[in-house]
Amino acid sequence: MESKICLEYRLNSGIKKDVYLTKEQLVEWMQCYKTNTRFVVQIDKDVHGISPHLVATFEIKSTYLEKSELDLLLNPASEEIEEIIEPEKCTFYITCSCGAKYYRYHEIDRRHLMCLFCKQKQVFADYSVGVVEGEQGIGYSMTNLKFVDRNLTRPPLIDPNRT
Known part of the structure; x- marks a missing residue:
């Protein structure tokens, strides 16, 4: 079973939510957040949809990941380097x-x-x-x-x- 990472986010309205994502889903969330596209994920029987333009702040909480691993997850060096x-x-x-x-x-x-x-x-x-x-x-x-x-x-x- 793959470990889950807690994504805690606060909407512009002040509502605070948290959702548990896999590493791949977290990378997908970061891409959606950067491009301002809707993030939809199915976790068990629940479907979660998050619109990044409605998210005021978010925090990634994980006891399983070290900081270096988290940096590599969020900034994949070999795959997508944003070149000017x-x-x-x-x-x-x-x-x-x-x-x-x-x-x-x-x-x-x-x-x-x-x-x-x-x-x-x-x-x-x-x-x-x-x-x-x-x-x-x-x-x-x-x-x-x-x-x-x-x-x-x-x-x-x-x-x-x-x-």
Whole structure:
């Protein structure tokens, strides 16, 4: 028989409840709590449903688990490490109607930016010219000197001189 771990929780209304869960159910509860999805579990003949957005506080009580084992349970290192994914960046060659011409390293999905010099005008990604090459390498053009079709898809960032 598997040992049960006591999950004691207090609802926003002040009602205090406790439910006994297995290790797997506790990990499932933590995932539901992190993603704010309803947790439903059947224990013997009872079905328990807990909505994390209604839970004010919770506490895990277990005499069977050591702290290191509990940490591994709640933060599975190998399975789900929440990685911060850096957005892909590239160079934009910017030409503004105020006369400024410069380059800026920014997220590749940007469609418009404010001019760094006049700070009043927006420049828009001009994908109609394709990939441009400048002193900082290859990138995309941004301008406000002409009308830019905003519905064009971004061309792949491939060096035009590469064979």
